[in-house]
Amino acid sequence: MANKKILTIGFSLADDQAESCEFDSEASLLDWDIILFKPDINDYLYRRESTFEGKPCLSDDQSFKLRAQSEHWRREIKAAIEHGKLVLVFLSELTPLSIATGKKEYSGTGRNQKVTRIVAGYDNYQSIPLGLKPIISKGKEIKLSAKNSDCISSYWYEFSSVSSYKVIVGGEVTPCLLTKHGDKVVGTIATSKNSNGALLCLPDIDFYPASFFVGEEDEANEGGWTPEAKQFAARMIKAIISIDKSLRSSSELTPEPDWAKDTKYRLSQEKLASQKLLKIEQDLEVIQAEKEAVIDEVKDLGRLRNLLFEKGKPLEFAILDALKIIGFEVSQFDNGESEFDAVFESKEGRLIGEAEGKDNKAINIDKLRQLAMNVHEDLERDEVCEPAKPVLFGNPYRLQSIDDRPEPFTTKCISAASSSSTALVFTPDLFLIAKYLKDKHDAKYAAKCRKAILTSIGKVVFPEVPKEVVAGSEQPKSDEA
Template identity: 85%
Template sequence: MGNKKILTIGFSLADDQTEYCEFDSDTSLLDWDIILFQPDIIDYIRRRQSNFEGKPCLSDDESFKLKAQSEHWRREIKAAVDHGKLVLVFLSELTPLSIATGKKEFSGTGRNQKVTRIVTDYDNYQSIPLDLKPINSKGKEIKLSAKNSEYISSYWQEFSSVSSYKVIVDSKLRTCLLTKHGDKTVGTIYRPEHSNGALICLPDIDFYPDSFFIGEEDEENEGDWNSEAKQFASRMIKAIISMDKSLRSFGEVTPEPEWVKDTKYRLKQEKVASQKLLKIEEKIEIVQAEKETIIDEVKDLGKLRNLLFEKGKPLEYAILEALKIIGFKVSQFDDGESEFDAVFESKEGRLIGEAEGKDNKAINIDKLRQLAMNIHEDLERDEVNEPAKPVLFGNSYRLQPIDERPEPFTMKCISAAATSSTALVFTPDLFCIAKYLKDKRDAKYATKCRKAILTSIGRVNFPDVPQEAVIEDEQSKSKKT
């Protein structure tokens, strides 16, 4: 039992025998013997850009990520089952939403031009390689089907009391669980003829009930798993390992011997089909290489968003990129004795910056001391004739939504900045202007932004971003698939 490698996706168990990965992961399932999967995309719903026809509507970037991630799990789950693995899918609630197709329609001209983004329907069940046709329907009255339930009978006896169906499925697959009234399918089993693997879809379970966690009465361990959660996890592991053993005892498939693979045993149609498959795979390799190039490009372009939530080196690199976009010549300085996060200059002047990110606090005066030392050390260099303008880049309360964050700099920091003529840049403010200038060349506006940093004492108030000439309508009623 201890030799089975078990992975959970979308939820975790309170047991060291299992490992957990998020839905947004590129993990290969071939490294595991048993996979427990829950198609939960709540994080995407939270990050939705808008609503369309009453459903969450994702941005272009989030649409691309969700579709790519769903395709990843479809491939991985199918490959795992084909290679003899057991995959259990817990059928969570169907989550319909709209995603971008990458297509746009244009109407009007000049300042009256309107851009309509074309969206299409999507849902969390796109990550499962079965045509389940799920329909939202909730209940707890469930029974074993007369056929195909022998594989899950012991599991169901153990967990039927905590299971509930969130969807009914209209599927031609083998049914293992039905509603007690109406005989609607709420559990299915898929077993490929050529493999010992299985894909079993089961009613959902709440894996995070309040009773599984240590409460506020134990402040030191509050929120940790308690003994009830650990006992539940132990029972779950035993049940699924028993299920895996039961599946393998019923009609185990014999692996094809090497000698059978000799070409003299191959059918003529099989050879033709194999040649077609080879050509298709060559095309897929070309498309995959193109896709990976574009993925890298998207990730590189997306690094500018680190100004909104990052700290440390990722924040520093995003600041340098933003300063380049604004029109500064930028670099980092490290001669073994002195190290500066950012040295940047333009025809308007020369500046030295320090960066600081805080999880749940405002930016304080600590970095101002370091910044003052950097200015003096820089001035001691032979090639420098006058002190650089000090700039403190701060990303305070970095994990909170921008519009919910308090004042980014403490009063002490603001007061000290006034004394030292330091400019204070809130990095989400820097993101807004860098985003505009990345999308549209505007030398006049870029100059205003550089001067704002150079002349400001205290928090920098950048000039308002010019009104876009083209307004993209995210809420258009026009929709195509």
């Protein structure tokens, strides 16, 4: 028998037969024979915006991403089972949190206006297409149920000692594992009526104990898998392939032959249901197209945040977007001999810019040389009569939080900028004014920002964002209120 294609989601195994992907992956599960899934959304908790009723509360953007990702896995897991795949879910800790609903309530007016963001409860189990109704409860005393556990008996003999339950499962489910006392459900099995596929939910396992990784005593291999990790992975793969084989032998379905698909054998209600399904599919296509258009719009709008952390072309494009918002006519110039990151102008004047992003350093004088050459080459063009104002856009220490970053430009860079009348723009500063102007049309403020760039020598200090736009507050509120 050919090797089974195995995918792990949310964790990895130390075996080449098992490939892995993160929870945020968009992978299709139809490419795999066996899928091991762990609903781990801790990365979202690290990116939480605030707390609400003691639970992490996600921003609008992260709320959308989590809901969309959970729906993706629900869809993919269900499709995989219907196509005869085995999906094994490790029931990790329940992670309750609050997500935005997209609805807001407004009270008050003007500077006293208050915005209340409507949120709803959510958790990591929303990604599993089964009504598990998990309740937080932890323990290790587990037994096989009297029924429905034959297929996992050898697996349980092998891995019961390293398994522990993090939740008790409610709802109408078929148990395969129970607590030793009280017979509470901690493992379930659901088989498809239309294929050989199955969804198996089992107690959690720690796939990353310290003994699985090479320590600092072996500097050359530090962080790599140990022989113990590889042995564990081999045993795990052998056990789940055995589960798959056992399930298939007990519920082998004969594929429907082509002649049996003839319309004369179809039930009237089946025909009506098929027509209803076709209509739903058509509606879904329209909704999906609308969803993709909104996703593209969100990505385009969010591209401005590249000013905070990007480098290279993504940073250059974000700078061009910001300059347009401020009121400049912008372009990039490349005639095969000369290439400029940004050429921008307004009624106040004409400028040439260069962009530089640094991972963990301040912006130095390197780009100033290139910028001076660009101004000179630009002036050599027949249609240009006066030298353009040079502007260096810098995003130093780009991987650090804005508040934690040191001075963005080196002393030598600031000194050289003064002698060449160059303006130095810290791109996170540019983001703040572009964000304000994107949200509120303010021609007077935009003109002040353009003037600040045109007249500055050295680091540009933009005029303060008008206070009234930050008046009021936005607080979360449950959608059940």
